[in-house]
Amino acid sequence: MTLRKFVSTALLAALVACSGAKNENTAAPQSSPVLFTEEAKDMHSFARPEEARVKHVSLELTADFDAKVMKGAATLDLETAPGAKEVVLDSKNLVVSRITDAEGRALPFALGKGDAIRGQPLTVQLGGAKKIVVNYASAPGAAALQWLSPAQTAGKQHPYLFSQGQAILNRTWIPTQDSPGIRQTWDATITVPEELTAVMSAEMLTPEGEETDGGRVFRFRMDKPVAPYLIAIAVGDLEFKELGPRTGVWTEPAMLEKSAWEFADLEKMVSAAEGLYGPYRWGRYDLLVLPPSFPFGGMENPRLTFLTPTVIAGDRSLVSLIAHELAHSWSGNLVTNATWDDFWLNEGFTTYFENRIMEAMEGKERAAMLADLGWSDMEQAFADVGGPQSKDAQLHLDLDGRDPDDGMTNVAYEKGAVFLRTIEQAVGREKWDAYLKSYFDRFAFQPQTSAGLIADMRKNLFDGDESVEKQIGIEQWIYQPGVPRNAVHLKAASFAAIDSAARAFAGGQAAASIDASKWSTQERVRFLNALPRKLTPAQLADLDATWKLGSAGNSEIRFAWLMLAVANRYDPATASADQFLTGMGRRKFVSPLFEALEKQGDWGKPIAAGIYAKARPGYHSVTIATVDKALGWKA
Known part of the structure; x- marks a missing residue:
């Protein structure tokens, strides 16, 4: 197969960096460039970022537990092309009351025709504005938000709220361009009932909150551009326990001690990850153990991984899940799939990295056990999507017209990891590790596509050696279903x-x-x-x-x-x-x-x-x- 056409400002920026420009590892992160390619076109967003794109989101919201809505305003800083007259945002069931410029002048807006998957486009006439203020409220049934009664919590005394934004659910409570390729910095001011605490996936500026009429105010700041699905919030009766100089755990008081015991080695795990692929760039790494209704094992929200309590086994035997979410701090959060067609770029890399962390922490045999179980999970995933020759058994998918959730199968996780393990064997671990570390540096705080990865591997891993590339068959792995014959199946001797x-x-x-x-x-x-x-x-x-x-x-x-x-x-x-x-x-x-x-x-x-x-x-x-x-x- 010939390489798909790929021309990317992200790639060009990376090549400039490699030729002597300031390294991303030391430079302050910048907003990600827009990718002008077919593979990077996000069919799950109404946004037209080549005309006007969101650079920064500032939220000022109140959590209304009686009405089960988030209400307030979002101020959006925009980057616009010359002559741009409007910006298109993503929205799903938002109740928008007014939109103004920074001076308070009303701006015309309209909610257009949408669909059940993507919601509705929210188009705002700019009139030259570079900053807009959207006054709005979420709907009581906003898909990203779950409002729990006291009976659904561990303490049984207070209500609880948490969000889950991946893949395209954050548009149900935040009016922005909800595409992983349009990275944004953000800050938030959140008002909650006085007996509750708010936490978010950002730097917490007011750990104790600030008293105000009828509640407490918490302020947060994320100064690194992130994919918008990574903006997350939780509000409840929460307490914190430090686990290390930059690590700790939040949860309800009844769960705090057992959670802290289960994750006692968190600081060591962060250090082990850094030893593999470079410095952790997000400041703190804390965990939030949620109520049991949380739908995933974990969610890699920057600085604050959200976790299911089902990972607490009482014997620290399931901490590989923590290694997975931590690994996302590099693969997924630092370098992000530009669209959901390339979900494997997040999860395949992370599953591979998770296994390397567990090898460093618990030895080769434990890592082999996890990889061997993962191989079985991959085989089951193929069966679940219709067989190994199904189009959904590819890494790069075509999800146009489908919910991106359809692509979130174990194919992305386990086939992706096996692919990277196969590359490791072909080129040698030392060379592979050096490449991965440099890859995270080159594309730090930027989106990526499968085609972009291939181009980068050809330049910086294979060094023009077509024989090694042919031996691996990188395009077959990415663009064809099933598993090539050269797949490396890491087997556990103890099994x-x-x-x-x-x-x-x-x-x-x-x-x-x-x-x-x-x-x-x-x-x-x-x-x-x-x-x-x-x-x-x-x-x-x-x-x-x-x-x-x-x-x-x-x-x-x-x-x-x-x-x-x-x-x-x-x-x-x-x-x-x-x-x-x-x-x-x-x-x-x-x-x-x-x-x-x-x-x-x-x-x-x-x-x-x-x-x-x-x-x-x-x-x-x-x-x-x-x-x-x-x-x-x-x-």
Whole structure:
């Protein structure tokens, strides 16, 4: 395949930097240039950044828990082309009351015709203005925001609010150009009820808040340009505990001590990541442990990773998820996919980097276990998208006319990581690591495309050596489905014994005769996943009684057990499934379990419907959208 046409101001800037200009690593970050290419055209945004683009967002909002809306104003600083007469913003169900220039003069605006996925274009006539003020409120059902009652929190005393903006949900509470390729600096002034604390993915300027009539005001500042989906907020009864000089954890008081214990090695993890690919550039790295309805394992919001409580296993066995979100501080937050067609540029790089962090922290065998499980996840992802030859089994996708959420599969994560691991083997780890470190420097605080990556690898990794590039087959990896034959499958040596134990159990050996006392979480998950989907009720009862799987506090083990039990229509596990699915809203667990139940026809469908009817009101919109589609649910 010939290389797709690529002409990018981001790439040109990088080449200038390489030829002697000031290095991005030492220069103050600048707003990202616009990419003028077909591959960088964001079909999920109404914005026309080549005419007028948002450079800075200043929010002044009040969290109204009674009305369940964020209301106030957003002031947008613009960069405009000569003769530009209007700016087009992204909006979805925003209630816009007035738009003015910086002097308060009213500016004409209109909400245009949109669609169910992207929302509506908000077009503002500028009249020469370089700064506009949008007065607005979010809708009570804004998809990015979840308003929790006190009963849905750990403390049961106060309400809670959190946002989840990826991929294109922040336009439901912030009127801006909601495209990952249009990076923006921002600041915020947030008013909340006096008993609550606000945190955001930015520098916290007022840790204690400032008292005001009817509440407390918190101020935040992000002076580095970020993709707008990374603007995040949480408001609740929150406390903080320091874990290191630049690390700590926020959560509800009832969760604080166990969270701090689980993540005690966070500072070491940041140092391990820096040792691989250069300095951490965001100042602090804190964690926020959210209520169970948070739809993801984690969200890499700069300076403040949002986390599900399902990662708290009580034995620090699931901290690879933290390594993943930390790695996003380089791949994703520092260098960002320009469009959602190239989601793999965020997640494939991050999954690879996560594994390298875990190798540095816990050794090669633990990293191999995680990579080996990831290979299985990749194979399952291919099956989920219609097979390894499906177009959705590519890294670079075509999501035009589709929700970008459709592309957020394990193909991006695991196939992307295997691809990078294959490059590492071809060129050698030392050369590969030097390239990655320089790549993050060259494209720091900028968007990237698949074509841009290929061009950069040809110049700065392969040095014009076409034989190495051909050996790897980079375009086949990125633009074709499936996995090429040269894929590097990193296998865990310890899994051979685990697979043997699974075969023995399936053949009739009792669970008690298997010595699993020293097995890690990864080994237990491997064992459960390796078992055939056809076991007898007596065998399943033996497993559950011996290892207490139905009440396991480790979410990964509990999930693996329930998937096995559902595949076998094991009635005694339905109570555990009910408790698990109504007790948290993490999509990684929720969606596959409901789909597995649905596939079990007359046995599973009634169980799925009964549990979902109870669980659905407590889920975030991200999880609801996925499960509604899987079950054909009519709200």
